[in-house]
Structures are given as C-alpha cells and as structure tokens.
Amino acid sequence: MNDQERTQLKKIAQKVNEGALKRGAKGVRVVASQSRRATTVYRDGRADRVQQSARKGLSVHLYLDGKYTQCRTNDLREPALERFLDGAMAMCRAMAPDAFRRMPDPALYEGQDPRDLALFDPAVGQITPENRNRYADALEQATLEAAGATAISAEASFTDNQGEFYQIHSNGFEGFSRGTRVWASAEVTLQDEGDKRPAGWAEAGSRRHHALPEPETTGRQAAEVARARLRATKIPTARLPMIVENRVAGRLLVQVIQAASGRALQQKTSFLEGLRGKRFGSKRLDLVDDPLLVGGFGSRRFDGEGIAARPRAIFDQGVLADYFLNTYYARKLNLPPTTGGPSNLILTPGTKSLDQLVADISRGVLVRGFLGGNVNGATGDFSIGVYGTLIEDGSLTRAVAEMNIAGNHLQLWRQLIAVGNDPYLYSSWRLPSLVFDGVQFSGT
Secondary structure (H helix, E strand, O other): OHHHHHHHHHHHHHHHHHHHHHOOOOOOEEEEEEEEEEEEEEEEEEEEEEEEEEEEEEEEEEEEEEEEEEEEEEOOOOHHHHHHHHHHHHHHOOOOOOOOOOOHHHHHHHHOOOOOOOOOHHHHHHHHHHHHHHHHHHHHHHHHHHHHHHHHEEEEEEEEEEHHHEEEEEEOOOEEEEEEEEEEEEEEEEOOOOOOOOOOEEEEEOOOOOHOOOOOOOOHHHHHHHOOOOOOOOOOEEEEEEOOOHHHHHHHHHHHHOOOEEHHHHOOOOOOOOOOOOOOOOOOOOOOOOOOOOOOOOOOOOOOOOOOOEEEEEEEEEEEEEOOOOOOHHHHHHHHHHOOOOOOOOOOOOOOOHHHHHOOOOOOEEEEEEHHHHHHHHOOOEEEEEEEEEOOEEEEEEEEEEEEEEEOOOOOOOOEEEEEEOOOOOEEEOOOOOOEEEEEOOOO
C-alpha cells in the first residue's frame, strides 16, 4: 500500500461524498478502505492451506429528510461508482422517515487525541511466504513435540494483515487510519480413553511483526490445554467457587456488554436497563473502555461515526457507569451519545497469579472453556456448558467436562470475589482470570 494508493483512496471517498450531495442527499458519511491478508496453515509437516487476499471497498451512509440507508460496494471504478450512487439514493428515497436518523453533531468530532497509537508496523508488509512457512512449520512441530506420544494431529497457522481507511462526512469530519496485525495459532488433538479426542488451542498476536513469541511458547501452551482435558469426567451437581481462565473470560463478559448497547436498551432486551449509576457487580468489577491504548487491538482515535475516542469507565467498582450509545440510539433514549461499541476493554487486575487463586480454593472448578449455551438478554438468565479442572485442597486435580453452569448475570457479577494479575494480552478485551463464589454446576 503505497502513497499513490492512499491518495487514490482519499480521492474516491471525496468524490462519492460530493456525488451524493449533488444527487440531493442532506448528509453523507463515506468510508473507503483497502486491506491485504495472507495466511499459511501447516498440517502433517507441510503447507496445508495458503490463502492471500486483497480487498478494496466503500460504504456510504445517506441522510435525506429523516430517511436513511447504508450501502456498500467493492467496485471502485468511476462508472460503477456513479451507478452505485444512483441506486443508493433511490434506496434512501424509498425508506420510511425516521425523525431520529440524522448526521452526528459535529461537536462530537472535536478533541481527537493526536498521539501515535502504534497501530502500524511497516515490517509487516515485508513478510514473505518463506517467513510464514518457517513460523507455521516450527509452530506445528513444537506443538506435536510438547503434546508427546498421545498426539493424533496438530495444525498451526500464521497470518499477517494490514489495512487502512479514509473517512469523510459532509458536515466537516475527515479521518484516516491504518493498522497491521500478525497472528499465530496452534491446535492439537490427543488420543484419550475410548473414542474421546480432546483438543487444545493457543494463540498469540501483535500489531508488530517481531513482537510475536517464539513458536515453542505457543505450541507448549496448546499442548498443555489439551492434556488438561484428558480423562475428563462429570462431578456431582453442586454450588462451588468458579475460576474462569483469562483467555475465556470474555465469553461471560460479552453477554454483559451486549446488554449495555443502545440497541438492546431501546428495544427492551437488556437486563441492564435502568441500572446506570447503580450497583451491578462486586467492587472488583472495575472495567474501562480505553480506545487510546498504545498498540491495542481495538485502539482508535475516532469511531465509525467520527466521535472522538476517549477512555470511559463502564463499571466503576461494580457500579454501572455508562452504556455504549451511538447517536441514533442515544436520541431515541434521550441520552448523550458515547460510542457505538467497545474498543479495548480493560478490567483492573488484582495482585494474585492464577496459581495463587487456585491455592485459595478448597473445592471448586477452574473453567478452561465454554461449550454452547444460551442467555436471556432481557432477564440475564443463562445456562452454559463448561469444561475445566477440579480444584481440591488448593490444587488442580482431575479434568471435568459435560458440565453446565446456570444462573443470572444480575447475581453472578455480585459473586465476583477475586481478580487475577494475568490480563490476557492477545485480545482487545484484556481480562484477567476471574473468581466467582457459589456458582451452580450441574453434573451427575
């Protein structure tokens, strides 16, 4: 992606903005983007899949007397864009009016943080097929070696991508962003008793090429996760303390974040309705949405509506501090807009390691993964399948599986009694291991 391509991207977005206004649109938001992605997957000591893709695209949001539509295209040739705009405007005129559909207030664009968030690494663009093959091959071999004689198969992948976009609004906003990512993952399947085939996975990622850990580290982690699932059994139904491992803690929190969205609140499908400023969880639930985290996977200077990004508390020592509100749902709820969705969610870590958290439990379960399940967004009731390791007398003993946890989010987060010092770094949700007291496990 050279300077000439970036200049062309900007020109296309500007031309579409002008073209929509000439066709009668009262407000226009345009995003033009381009990206490149390459993935190599190794299996059985050879490259099993090699994928490369490059994309360009454009989306336009049109506003006309309370009518609104969003349209996308991947054909950025000039004649095609003219036809695209004609069709988009015809679609907008056919929409039913909605008094809440208006352009964002330009005041929301002000105050962008000028700092470099370190989202782009030019070295990613220099990665060769040989680099990908070498890393994926080493990762697969490291995973198999760590798994030992019980390994049936392993798969390892290396992915790098880079992308950029230019955003312009007819009421004064212009923004540009570019970013890179490199990602490695490994999965291994083991032979267990009978026909059981437990699997384990591990991954690592970074905005910067040379920040990835050595393949041996990720391969060893994948093998350890798989071995921890060997000879798993059910345990009797009981109410027990539960530790949720950091890398899967997001599976619980995502249900809370969805309930904090403007859409869920406005449509009366949120168990967080009416709780802003009130206690929701224990004081250990201290969660911040920080879009300005240097090198963060979710970092940004502005969101999709051009709203200047700012760190915000979501839960302040258990008290629900704010919702995720884009301008549309903010108007419908008669609340100030914040942002449409999370960036980097950071839960304030504690002081104890996972081993120390385990040592504090006389009998409980370390949950290493979730399987299926459901949640009622309006009430907070949930039932989710889990697997993990039984804790007895402060030690990890045997694997457990085919278990369910059930409860209600309005109660569960009040039972959060401890937080680890191990935030998971390979996600935009930097969550540590979490300890809940008195969780209902269903087993034998």
